[in-house]
Amino acid sequence: MPFHASYFKADFFKVLANPIRIQIIDSLRKGEMCVNDIAAWLEIESSSVSQQLAILRSRNFVTARKQGNQVFYTIRDSAIFEVLDATLVVFNNHLVEILNTLEGME
Numbered sequence: 208m209p210f211h212a213s214y215f216k217a218d219f220f221k222v223l224a225n226p227i228r229i230q231i232i233d234s235l236r237k238g239e240m241c242v243n244d245i246a247a248w249l250e251i252e253s254s255s256v257s258q259q260l261a262i263l264r265s266r267n268f269v270t271a272r273k274q275g276n277q278v279f280y281t282i283r284d285s286a287i288f289e290v291l292d293a294t295l296v297v298f299n300n301h302l303v304e305i306l307n308t309l310e311g312m313e
Contacts, residue, residue, distance in 0.1 A: 222266045228259045241277045
């Protein structure tokens with residue numbers, strides 16, 4: 208089967224289908240972070256963060272650098288932030304439409 212961008216996109220969005228993974232990606236906007244820092248930032252267990260980072264790493268969303276006992280993660284391609292920002296715009300537009308509909312009902 209030939210490679211099609213649509214397959215890449217579908218797989219890409221499957222990875223983003225988990226809210227914790229999106230939160231992890233957003234936390235890495237600030238730059239390199241270790242598991243414990245991400246867990247503290249998100250107020251979730253380190254084991255959950257590690258599990259989701261393993262998925263993000265296997266799908267090439269993040270890179271890892273080991274320093275002593277800690278592993279530091281960074282986003283492989285910062286264009287991912289543009290994708291997340293675009294989804295926020297779509298979400299906000301949707302909310303505006305809902306508010307306008309509700310105001311029209313009054």
